Amino acid sequence: xxxxxxxxxxxxxxxxxxxxxxxxxxxxxxxxxxxxxxxxxxxxxxxxxxxxxxxxxxxxxxxxxxxxxxxxxxxxxxxxxxxxxxxxxxxxxxxxxxxxxxxxxxxxxxxxxxxxxxxxxxxxxxxxxxxxxxxxxxxxxxxxxxxxxxxxxxxxxxxxxxxxxxxxxxxxxxxxxxxxxxxxxxxxxxxxxxxxxxxxxxxxxxxxxxxxxxxxxxxxxxxxxxxxxxxxxxxxxxxxxxxxxxxxxxxxxxxxxxxxxxxxxxxxxxxxxxxxxxxxxxxxxxxxxxxxxxxxxxxxxxxxxxxxxxxxxxxxxxxxxxxxxxxxxxxxxxxxxxxxxxxxxxxxxxxxxxxxxxxxxxxxxxxxxxxxxxxxxxxxxxxxxxxxxxxxxxxxxxxxxxxxxxxxxxxxxxxxxxxxxxxxxxxxxxxxxxxxxxxxxxxxxxxxxxxxxxxxxxxxxx
Numbered sequence: 435x436x437x438x439x440x441x442x443x444x445x446x447x448x449x450x451x452x453x454x455x456x457x458x459x460x461x462x463x464x465x466x467x468x469x470x471x472x473x474x475x476x477x478x479x480x481x482x483x484x485x486x487x488x489x490x491x492x493x494x495x496x497x498x499x500x501x502x503x504x505x506x507x508x509x510x511x512x513x514x515x516x517x518x519x520x521x522x523x524x525x526x527x528x529x530x531x532x533x534x535x536x537x538x539x540x541x542x543x544x545x546x547x548x549x550x551x552x553x554x555x556x557x558x559x560x561x562x563x564x565x566x567x568x569x570x571x572x573x574x575x576x577x578x579x580x581x582x583x584x585x586x587x588x589x590x591x592x593x594x595x596x597x598x599x600x601x602x603x604x605x606x607x608x609x610x611x612x613x614x615x616x617x618x619x620x621x622x623x624x625x626x627x628x629x630x631x632x633x634x635x636x637x638x639x640x641x642x643x644x645x646x647x648x649x650x651x652x653x654x655x656x657x658x659x660x661x662x663x664x665x666x667x668x669x670x671x672x673x674x675x676x677x678x679x680x681x682x683x684x685x686x687x688x689x690x691x692x693x694x695x696x697x698x699x700x701x702x703x704x705x706x707x708x709x710x711x712x713x714x715x716x717x718x719x720x721x722x723x724x725x726x727x728x729x730x731x732x733x734x735x736x737x738x739x740x741x742x743x744x745x746x747x748x749x750x751x752x753x754x755x756x757x758x759x760x761x762x763x764x765x766x767x768x769x770x771x772x773x774x775x776x777x778x779x780x781x782x783x784x785x786x787x788x789x790x791x792x793x794x795x796x797x798x799x800x801x802x803x804x805x806x807x808x809x810x811x812x813x814x815x816x817x818x819x820x821x822x823x824x825x826x827x828x829x830x831x832x833x834x835x836x837x838x839x840x841x842x843x844x845x846x847x848x849x850x851x852x853x854x855x856x857x858x859x860x861x862x863x864x865x866x867x868x869x870x871x872x873x874x875x876x877x878x879x880x881x882x883x884x885x886x887x888x889x890x891x892x893x894x895x896x
Contacts, residue, residue, distance in 0.1 A: 474526045480894065481519045487774050488512045490804050491873070503661075503787070504872035506654060507778050508802070509647045510787050516640045523633045530626050537619050544612040551605045658789060665792060674824035675876075676797050679840055682819045682831055683880060686838070758835025761813055768812045768891045769858055771801065771841060771877050777895065778802035778874060781887040797885045798840065798878030805873050807864045809841050812877075812892070817853045817861075827865040840878040 492508040654661060779800035786792040811832055818838070819831035829842035832855055844862035849855065866873040879886045889895040 470529055471526070474522055474529065478519065478522045478526070481515050481522060483774075484776050485512060485515050485519070487776055487804070488515065488802075491776075491802055503654065504867070504870035506647070506650045506787055507872075509643060509650060511776055511778055511802075513640065513643050513647060516636060516643060520633060520636050520640065523629055523636065527626060527629050527633070530622055530629065534619060534622050534626070537615055537622065541612060541615045541619060544608055544615060548605065548608045548612060551608060655789075662789060662792065665786065665789065665794075668825075669794060671825040672795070675829075675842060678821065678824055679797075679829065679831075679842070679878065680883070682821060682829075683838060683883060686818045686831065686833070687882070754835040756835070757814070758837060761834040761837045764813065765891055767893050769810075770892055770895075771809050771812055771839075771875065772803045772807050772864065773810075775801045775803040775807065777889060781885075781889060796876070798876050799888045800874050800876050802872065802874045803864055805866050807873060808860050809844055809862050809864050809875055810858045810860050811855045812839050813857050815839070815855050817849050817851050817855060820847060820849070820851055828862065830861050832861075836881060838880040840876075840880065842876045842878075844875060 488508050488511050492505065492512065777799050779794075779796055781796055781799050783793055783795045786794055809830075813832075813834050815832040815834040817830060818833045819829075821829055823829045823842050825843065827843040827845055828847050829840060830844060830847060830849065832839050832841075841861060843865045845865045847862040849859075849861045855861070864873050864875045877888050879888045879891055
């Protein structure tokens with residue numbers, strides 16, 4: 435009996451292990467599949483929103499009735515987003531094919547299981563019909579060799595009846611699961627057909643947009659000489675803008691260093707005065723007491739240990755250190771400096787979209803938007819500088835501890851130097867180039883005198 439229980443427990447353990455080995459990975463796979471599908475849907479929605487935003491910007495650049503660099507930039511962006519959309523749809527189809535294959539396999543398993551259950555049940559029914567009369571059952575029990583055998587036969591008949599009922603329930607359950615699985619497969623195949631149709635539509639749009647790109651590019655290349663002169667001027671303006679921003683940041687750092695130096699000198703002076711007062715009091719007390727041996731009192735005010743000063747950044751206060759840490763912890767989570775917009779020029783060196791070999795450099799990212807878009811702060815901070823940009827418009831610098839965010843090409847600035855700013859607070863309006871019909875601003879992020887790629891800081895920018 436003990437051996438039987440041991441075997442039974444061992445079998446239970448084996449079945450439990452099989453459950454974890456086989457079923458758990460399946461459930462995890464289904465969960466991952468759902469998460470992946472949701473991520474792809476969210477990505478597709480984001481790309482569609484960006485394409486709609488680019489279309490709005492493109493209609494503004496086309497309003498000047500001439501092929502411009504702004505129009506080409508927008509078309510190039512739209513082509514890139516359109517290709518991303520097609521790739522995302524392909525990923526969705528691939529994931530769906532995987533799900534369909536898995537569901538087809540499960541449906542086949544359910545069908546096989548159902549056929550087996552029906553076969554077993556049919557054999558039980560035939561056996562039951564042959565032995566359905568009470569006399570046969572009684573004779574089966576009384577034909578036993580002993581009492582134990584009779585009891586075992588009686589229990590067998592009871593268990594057989596219960597097992598038959600369980601088989602009937604299992605058949606119904608399996609049929610229900612199979613119907614649900616076949617319905618799911620039908621829906622998935624329909625969804626796949628819809629996605630394939632969408633993919634074809636996007637490919638047609640892509641082809642049409644490529645033709646538009648070639649047309650604009652051809653028109654621009656006809657006036658390449660004139661365009662290069664214009665670009666050289668813009669390149670020089672951009673260099674002047676960077677120098678102006680750098681000078682403002684250097685002035686801000688110098689101001690902060692001066693403030694820190696004065697605060698430190700004031701603290702040292704206050705400490706010396708306090709120590710001198712305390713020593714004077716001690717001398718006076720000793721003079722009043724004749725029995726006390728006079729001791730020479732030496733006021734030893736040791737100079738503060740010189741701190742190794744950072745040439746580019748003043749020592750941080752507790753408040754600025756906390757703000758710096760908070761800003762740093764929000765890397766990749768900062769809100770965009772506009773409500774709706776698209777990065778139309780990336781950080782660093784890159785080739786001009788119209789003229790091959792003509793290299794441009796950006797210390798930040800250019801964000802294109804529609805006319806009238808308002809600029810907003812990406813984080814809490816303090817306005818430390820407002821100036822007229824060499825390229826036109828105004829620029830605003832906001833300090834976030836040891837970090838600085840710079841917003842250039844603005845009009846109607848609504849903040850002033852020294853003002854405390856909260857995240858997403860409106861600081862001005864993004865300027866529009868009436869000649870090209872292009873509305874854009876430049877966002878830069880600095881740490882001391884070092885620039886950083888803003889796209890790595892903004893939420894969902896990559």
